[in-house]
Amino acid sequence: MIHLTVNGTSHALDVQPDVPLLYVLRNDLQLNGPKYGCGLGECGACTVLVDGIAARSCVIPLGIMAGRSVTTLEGLGTPEALHPVQQAFIDAQAAQCGYCLNGMIMTVTALLNRNPSPNDTEIRAELRGNLCRCGAHVEILRAAHRAAT
């Protein structure tokens, strides 16, 4: 049994320790914010916060998560009260297909948690590992700047 906290709720999970955190979040806890993109830690679609730090949940085996605190997209805000980063992405219309947005929003959130006023270079550096195949990069950067101000 592996104990961890997800979005403020404690869970005791009877799951094999080598199962990726992403699978547990989506399949066992029905949290579909984090997306399966590459499954190799290379696209960022599956990004969550682990103890406040952005992490690729597709390559984190559940066995190393005991005692950790995970925040998913669902844990940032509510439909009635969106997190400021979520609202900034809506305001900037920073979506085409939207598949990458979980990773973009979680990565920007982690950045702003440790640096509330990043400059353009810092934002670009933070997001360089998050891929968007639609080409919405300009709007995504605009959203990140909106959230930072």
Ligand code: FES
């Ligand atoms: Fe995890 Fe691509 S699905 S980084």
